[in-house]
Amino acid sequence: MYYVGIDLGGTNIAAGLVDDQGNIIHKDSVPTLSDREYPEIIYDMAMLTLKVIKDSGISIDDVKAIGVGSPGAPNCDEGILIYASNLKFRNVPIRAGIQKYVDLPVYLDNDANAAALGENMAGACKGAKHxxxxxxxxxxxxxxxxxxxxxxxxxxxxxxxxxxxxxxxxxxxxxxxxxxxxxxxxxxxxxxxxxxxxxxxxxxxxxxxxxxxxxxxxxxxxxxxxxxxxxxxxxxxxxxxxxxxxxxxxxxxxxxxxxxxxxxxxxxxxxxxxxxxxxxxxxxxxxxxxxxxxxxxxxxxxxxxxxxxxxxxxxxx
Amino acid sequence: MYYVGIDLGGTNIAAGLVDDQGNIIHKDSVPTLSDREYPEIIYDMAMLTLKVIKDSGISIDDVKAIGVGSPGAPNCDEGILIYASNLKFRNVPIRAGIQKYVDLPVYLDNDANAAALGENMAGACKGAKHxxxxxxxxxxxxxxxxxxxxxxxxxxxxxxxxxxxxxxxxxxxxxxxxxxxxxxxxxxxxxxxxxxxxxxxxxxxxxxxxxxxxxxxxxxxxxxxxxxxxxxxxxxxxxxxxxxxxxxxxxxxxxxxxxxxxxxxxxxxxxxxxxxxxxxxxxxxxxxxxxxxxxxxxxxxxxxxxxxxxxxxxxxx
Structure with a gap:
């Protein structure tokens, strides 16, 4: 199975199609243009997801989930970004927003937490329990x-x-x-x-x-x-x-x-x-x-x- | 079910029969006499366990496990106390030692960790996930x-x-x-x-x-x-x-x-x-x-x- 990872930054939205072992198969990015209203930014996240899947040549049926790492404070259970100061986001429904366009499970966490998980599963900390x-x-x-x-x-x-x-x-x-x-x-x-x-x-x-x-x-x-x-x-x-x-x-x-x-x-x-x-x-x-x-x-x-x-x-x- | 908790200290060995909710049914203690060799101290821990069970009027068949909180550094997986400076213990097989006398599972952890678990399950932190x-x-x-x-x-x-x-x-x-x-x-x-x-x-x-x-x-x-x-x-x-x-x-x-x-x-x-x-x-x-x-x-x-x-x-x- 494959997974899409989205790194939502103040400058760019980066997304990649990642395999089960944490290898990036294909990645792409678009500018965040962070002054925009959140529905536009979420739309771009969804479209970038679809583009990355398409350009990688993998069928969407083989993609299991989308994960989003964002700055600020997420409510991970509900997939809502409570706030992200550099994006002027307040209580933004990231999960529901992306799912309007892509029918996949969407998970959300803080960007620093996501980076740590990346290092743990596929980088410097691979194999470590803690x-x-x-x-x-x-x-x-x-x-x-x-x-x-x-x-x-x-x-x-x-x-x-x-x-x-x-x-x-x-x-x-x-x-x-x-x-x-x-x-x-x-x-x-x-x-x-x-x-x-x-x-x-x-x-x-x-x-x-x-x-x-x-x-x-x-x-x-x-x-x-x-x-x-x-x-x-x-x-x-x-x-x-x-x-x-x-x-x-x-x-x-x-x-x-x-x-x-x-x-x-x-x-x-x-x-x-x-x-x-x-x-x-x-x-x-x-x-x-x-x-x-x-x-x-x-x-x-x-x-x-x-x-x-x-x-x-x-x-x- | 019931559990025996042993708090191994430099001065006293305290033990209690505890119910499923973390209530102490009966407790007792003996001096550690910490200058002794470890087999004697472990023997006292085992005998105190049996005495606490007996004096509480509960059948040993209703006791599920023994837990030990000790100072120093435990190897929890193996039930071995690597060291405890105030006891002069080095690589002491707490689990195996107690099981010579009492046929029950024995778990070992640091005393501060055990106290935190007690507060979490039956004290000030009851109900908290973290x-x-x-x-x-x-x-x-x-x-x-x-x-x-x-x-x-x-x-x-x-x-x-x-x-x-x-x-x-x-x-x-x-x-x-x-x-x-x-x-x-x-x-x-x-x-x-x-x-x-x-x-x-x-x-x-x-x-x-x-x-x-x-x-x-x-x-x-x-x-x-x-x-x-x-x-x-x-x-x-x-x-x-x-x-x-x-x-x-x-x-x-x-x-x-x-x-x-x-x-x-x-x-x-x-x-x-x-x-x-x-x-x-x-x-x-x-x-x-x-x-x-x-x-x-x-x-x-x-x-x-x-x-x-x-x-x-x-x-x-």
Whole structure:
């Protein structure tokens, strides 16, 4: 059997036809044009679904379900998107809306949860009963898989691991709290830290890498400077990885999953990030004798995780 | 049907015959005498089981299983206690040991997990699909119930929520990390904070309450002073409750359980603790529109939670 996974984003709607093992057979996307009213966006989701099925050459009779990963807070049981701020959606009937055009079961979950399910069923966490996927991006996203299923709490709003405070009364977070992990360990936080360090250390390689234009600093800049031996860059990266480690050690102490997969743009640093990260986490997790330890690895599916995971929602139901 | 729950502690072995609803029919205890070799302790556990059944007047044919809650790290699948530092146990076959004397299924789990299961099945969290029990005691213990079952990770070592860092590079914790929640919000932490405040504020009521003998300060002292209008006491309690709230808000952002039950000695402060705590948590949890919120309540079963929860291990298997 096959499944369609739809990754509903603020910029694009991406959909893919996915096989039973989580392989994408064919995928396509259309712009979300997020200012539109929801019936138009749902219509496009349905049409993209039909197009993806058709273009893949698979019969719709062999498609078992459609899964949708969306930002915001879903009511998974009823297939309703309660809200999604970047889409201005309020109580939108995703399931019923798509089923107007396509006669298939429709499942809905949060996009971060879907991505975690994708990694669990077909990516870095394949085979793990319990896994956590952490995305170091604009914010820190999280998805928790327990017993092979998405864990999302009694109100489908769980796994906001980026909003775990690691520094009481620390940096202001956009969620309203102070000291959230994402204020220290997201890509956005690293860019802020890099800018501050560039100002404080005008001779640093960081300034040269961006031609003294601080607005060109991105989440790679500090890593690039560090790899070229720049001391400011190395200190920045070491401090940043320590913040990542503090949050990851918390997650491991709480969940003890077989695998934690680290995704998002920063995970492209690969072992340059992971090697010191594993060591810092090892020093921080609760000491356990004779007990197997969580593995930390890089997420594998990249941007496809949302499509694959959304599709797999149909398989695990 | 009935179940026997055994709460194996460093000081006492407590056992109870428990009915299907989690009510204790009869209970008893014997000293652990923890310096002994494990076969003697297991023998006492088995004999106490038989005595509790006999004294309750229930036929052993109506007893379905024995559950054991123990400190340390269990291998739940195999019924082996990998270690328990306060008992000097290493790879002790609890299940096989008890079954030498009593021909019943034996289940084993961590004591904090067992207590959380007890609260979920017969106490403050009754009826909740997902709940978390937090014990503010010598340390901070945690138990996580997901879909009505104990969640303990792939290695049975999960739910070390007290060892979630809330202040990076903060107070030294005995686990080796710095800044763990339990270093700020356990009863032990409150006692330390109270002593420090008593020294810094010699005119505080705290000093009078303990006749200027700081060694008499306990986890109630600050609350007692606060209730009598002492400013130092009030500031202490406010700061302490804030630390509790920071960790609880993290737990809620991560798990979104229907109910969080707060247990341990400090929970006897009841609404004096819970009312400001709920407000501080409300300000801190990730803002959600139109989504039901976690309830925070006091654990109900007290010291019996371990017996009840251990017994209920037999029911949920």
């Amino acid at each position: 896994s956590v996927t952490v995305t170091l991006g604009t914010g820190i996203g999280g998805g928790i898989i327990i017993n092979g299923k998405v864990y999302s709490g009694f109100n489908n709003a769980a796994a906001e691991i980026g909003h775990m405070v690691i520094v009481v009364d620390g940096e202001q977070c956009k969620c309203g709290r102070k000291g959230c992990w994402e204020s220290y360990a997201s890509a956005t936080a690293l860019i802020r830290q890099t800018k501050d360090a560039a100002v404080a250390n005008p001779d640093s390689l960081i300034n040269k890498l961006v031609n003294n234009d601080l607005s060109q600093i991105n989440a790679k800049t500090a890593f690039d400077a560090a790899k070229q031996g720049d001391r400011t860059g190395q200190e920045l990266v070491a401090k940043y990885i320590k913040y990542v480690a503090e949050g990851l050690a918390n997650i491991i102490n709480i969940f003890q999953p077989e695998i934690v997969a680290v995704g998002g743009g920063i995970s492209r640093e690969g072992e340059y990030l992971l090697k010191p990260l594993r060591e810092l986490v090892r020093q921080r997790v609760y000491p356990l004798e004779g007990v197997p330890q969580t593995r930390i690895t890089v997420a594998q599916l990249g941007n496809d995780a949302g499509i694959v995971g959304a599709a797999m929602l149909g398989k695990i139901m | 709940s978390v029990t937090v014990t503010l005691g010598t340390g901070i213990g945690g138990g996580i119930i997901i879909n009505g079952k104990v969640y303990s990770g792939f290695n049975n070592a999960a739910a070390e929520i007290g060892h979630m860092v809330i202040v990076v590079d903060g107070e030294q914790c005995k686990c080796g990390r710095k800044g763990c929640w339990e270093s700020y919000a356990s009863a032990t932490a409150l006692i330390r904070q109270t002593k420090d405040a008593a020294v810094a504020n010699p005119d505080s009521l705290i000093n009078k309450l303990v006749n200027n003998d700081l060694s008499q300060i306990n986890a109630k002292t600050a609350f007692d002073a606060a209730k009598q209008g002492d400013r130092t006491g009030q500031e202490l309690v406010a700061k302490y409750i804030k630390y509790v709230a920071e960790g609880l808000a993290n737990i809620i952002n991560i798990f979104q359980p229907e109910i969080v039950a707060v247990g341990g000695g400090i929970s006897r402060e009841g609404e004096y603790l819970l009312k400001p705590l709920r407000e501080l948590v409300r300000q801190r949890v990730y803002p959600l529109e139109g989504v039901p919120q976690t309830r925070i309540t006091v654990a109900q079963l007290g010291n019996d939670a371990g017996i009840v929860g251990a017994a209920m291990l037999g029911k949920i298997m």
